[in-house]
Amino acid sequence: MEDSTTLDKAVIEIKDLYKSFGDLHVLCGVDLQLNKGENVVVLGRSGTGKSVLIKIIAGLLKQDRGSCIVLGEEVSTLNEKELRNLRLKIGFSFQNSALYDSMTVRENLEFPLVRNVANLTRADINEQVESVLDAVGLLQTINQVPSELSGGQRKRIGIARTLILKPEIMLYDEPTAGLDPITCLEINELINEVKEKYHTSSIIITHDLTCARATGDRIAMLLDGKFLKQGTFEEVFDTDEERIKSFYDYNFIQ
Numbered sequence: 001m002e003d004s005t006t007l008d009k010a011v012i013e014i015k016d017l018y019k020s021f022g023d024l025h026v027l028c029g030v031d032l033q034l035n036k037g038e039n040v041v042v043l044g045r046s047g048t049g050k051s052v053l054i055k056i057i058a059g060l061l062k063q064d065r066g067s068c069i070v071l072g073e074e075v076s077t078l079n080e081k082e083l084r085n086l087r088l089k090i091g092f093s094f095q096n097s098a099l100y101d102s103m104t105v106r107e108n109l110e111f112p113l114v115r116n117v118a119n120l121t122r123a124d125i126n127e128q129v130e131s132v133l134d135a136v137g138l139l140q141t142i143n144q145v146p147s148e149l150s151g152g153q154r155k156r157i158g159i160a161r162t163l164i165l166k167p168e169i170m171l172y173d174e175p176t177a178g179l180d181p182i183t184c185l186e187i188n189e190l191i192n193e194v195k196e197k198y199h200t201s202s203i204i205i206t207h208d209l210t211c212a213r214a215t216g217d218r219i220a221m222l223l224d225g226k227f228l229k230q231g232t233f234e235e236v237f238d239t240d241e242e243r244i245k246s247f248y249d250y251n252f253i254q
């Protein structure tokens with residue numbers, strides 16, 4: 001019997017999810033719950049199906065079996081209009097921040113706002129752009145173009161661009177990939193600040209254990225198509241399970 005208080009708190013509820021591509025069985029009975037205000041890290045080696053999982057959550061792929069309920073709605077049953085509405089409540093931070101190179105930071109941030117929110121005055125737009133830039137610590141870059149920014153700064157602007165629509169859920173795909181260790185720490189801090197300031201619930205996809213430890217209230221370890229273990233960082237890695245131990249050792253001896 002489900003606990004109704006737990007269900008009320010869930011913003012994403014995935015149950016017994018399966019996804020194959022021909023003979024390639026990628027997800028084989030995945031269960032995952034993201035609660036309101038929580039950061040869940042999905043850890044797994046390359047090719048284990050982390051991106052496939054994110055795409056099912058975003059309605060970009062359909063599962064073969066099982067359910068994926070996001071903000072109370074089974075994603076696979078939504079039509080295009082319903083999907084668009086749902087996606088407005090989800091902020092996607094992708095590996096390449098995909099900013100528009102020809103636009104300034106200000107214009108990059110205005111773009112999603114003007115496109116998705118009706119009846120904003122010039123003052124509203126300025127206020128929201130400046131507020132979100134301030135939140136990511138980059139107000140001073142407002143008139144610069146992406147090519148003048150560092151990789152870490154571009155990542156922050158990418159996050160700001162998703163935050164400007166005030167999403168309830170953030171999906172971070174490899175937020176620290178390709179960044180130097182200090183910048184990685186700054187991005188980890190930012191992910192935690194976003195949770196506090198914007199009250200988001202987040203799934204963070206990574207194979208960076210430092211990021212996982214710094215940002216995850218809970219870690220879910222994806223292996224062979226299933227979550228092998230879920231818990232705090234210590235709970236997951238304090239184990240005799242060989243596959244988890246080797247994942248840990250490999251990451252820290254690189």
Ligand SMILES: Nc1ncnc2c1ncn2[C@@H]1O[C@H](COP(=O)(O)OP(=O)(O)OP(=O)(O)O)[C@@H](O)[C@H]1O
Pocket residue numbers: 021024026044045046047048049050051052053
């Ligand atoms: N549309 C698709 N058609 C066929 N195979 C696919 C498709 N999408 C993903 N796959 C396969 O599913 C497997 C899981 O891919 P996925 O991109 O989810 O891995 P990942 O865990 O995100 O890896 P990485 O960390 O390298 O990004 C891979 O073998 C991939 O080739």
